[in-house]
Amino acid sequence: MYEHAPHRRFPLSRRGSRHRAAAVVTALAAVGITVGALAPTAAFAGGRPDSVQSNLNTLVKDDGVPAALATVKGRDGRTHNYTAGVGNLITKAKVPVDGQIRIGSNTKTFTAVVALQLVAEGKISLDASVDTYLPGLLRGDGIDGRNITVRQLLQHTSGLPDYVDKGAILADPKRYFEPRDLLDAALAQKAHFAPGARWEYSNTNYLVAGLIIQKVTGRPLGEEVNQRIVDRIGLRHTYFPTPGDMTIHEAHPEGYNQDADGSFHDYTELDPSWGWAAGAVVSTNSDIVRFYTALLGGRLLPAAQLAEMRTTVPADEVGPGVRYGLGLMSTPLSCGGVFWGHGGTIPGYYTAGGATDDGRAVNLAVTMIPGDAAGKGVEAAVDSALCH
Numbered sequence: 001m002y003e004h005a006p007h008r009r010f011p012l013s014r015r016g017s018r019h020r021a022a023a024v025v026t027a028l029a030a031v032g033i034t035v036g037a038l039a040p041t042a043a044f045a046g047g048r049p050d051s052v053q054s055n056l057n058t059l060v061k062d063d064g065v066p067a068a069l070a071t072v073k074g075r076d077g078r079t080h081n082y083t084a085g086v087g088n089l090i091t092k093a094k095v096p097v098d099g100q101i102r103i104g105s106n107t108k109t110f111t112a113v114v115a116l117q118l119v120a121e122g123k124i125s126l127d128a129s130v131d132t133y134l135p136g137l138l139r140g141d142g143i144d145g146r147n148i149t150v151r152q153l154l155q156h157t158s159g160l161p162d163y164v165d166k167g168a169i170l171a172d173p174k175r176y177f178e179p180r181d182l183l184d185a186a187l188a189q190k191a192h193f194a195p196g197a198r199w200e201y202s203n204t205n206y207l208v209a210g211l212i213i214q215k216v217t218g219r220p221l222g223e224e225v226n227q228r229i230v231d232r233i234g235l236r237h238t239y240f241p242t243p244g245d246m247t248i249h250e251a252h253p254e255g256y257n258q259d260a261d262g263s264f265h266d267y268t269e270l271d272p273s274w275g276w277a278a279g280a281v282v283s284t285n286s287d288i289v290r291f292y293t294a295l296l297g298g299r300l301l302p303a304a305q306l307a308e309m310r311t312t313v314p315a316d317e318v319g320p321g322v323r324y325g326l327g328l329m330s331t332p333l334s335c336g337g338v339f340w341g342h343g344g345t346i347p348g349y350y351t352a353g354g355a356t357d358d359g360r361a362v363n364l365a366v367t368m369i370p371g372d373a374a375g376k377g378v379e380a381a382v383d384s385a386l387c388h
Helices: 052-060 105-118 150-155 167-171 179-187 203-217 223-229 285-296 302-307 371-387
Strands: 067-073 079-085 098-102 256-258 265-266 282-284 329-332 340-341 345-346 349-355 361-364
Touching: 052 067, 052 079, 052 371, 067 371, 079 285, 098 349, 105 150, 105 203, 105 223, 105 285, 105 302, 150 203, 167 223, 179 203, 203 223, 256 349, 282 285, 285 349, 285 361, 349 371, 361 371
Parallel strands: none
Antiparallel strands: 067 079, 067 361, 098 282, 256 265, 329 340, 340 349, 345 349, 349 361
């Protein structure tokens, strides 16, 4: 979930970067890589190779990701899980089927859902200013919370600069950050544009949205996410980490970043506080598939708020035809139509996927921030899974 969660760049979360992680990773103690044996290729009826498994195998064998894992749900409602590679480069352990992963900027969709639930309850107004809830919080060079609305936060049209310092995070991944410390880093910069002037991805938007949620509910953001979403739709392997929790609780593949010399450094254990409302959640592919399916199916939001969430603006910097709603993106499919999701990038893990209105869904994760070729491979694999 770096500066940009969407999958086509190397920002703070969703569809990660097209630049190799080596460009930002400092030289740290690393382990050498040996890509493990690929998982056996599954087969469709009639003996044809399963394209999902083949695509994961390619990501490992040709693109060099340590592990790839995916969950795919078809129109018939049946779900299939896939793995390729190794879950640990040292021990060569198998990739846990549907193992837990850090989901980076998919967290933004969770945060947006909570905010929109509060809109439905009359506790937040999308077109109210930030100052309505947090008076005086946003003041800086060209920054004024009296002129920024909640809608602009959720849609990345506020002009707020990003607080994320990728190099500092990678150099000290176990450091704890208070939300206010992160906000101060953003406010020390100049506004990128006037509120509403255009679209630009910034994790600061969701940092502020999380603070608003806490103010109006009087409860920690993580508790609201867990109660309003995780428990409500039965996401059994999803949680918002509590302060100081640096581990992944259940079976999981290790997550890595690649250094400039080609070696890999393990970032599985880190403090996700710097991601917070923009990228802290831990989940599994199957839970994320369940989440986006439930969201589009109207199980998390009333129709009016779901329609607001799906009201989009162009997000061309993410990719051709991509549009951004309120914490939710639409991405064109090669077979026609779009899928709705978000995706995320965080040290060690990169996720992409979403769901269609007719019930198809996929979430795919790789255990490193991919370079250009692998990033394109992940995008192609998601498209293929939803189209075929």
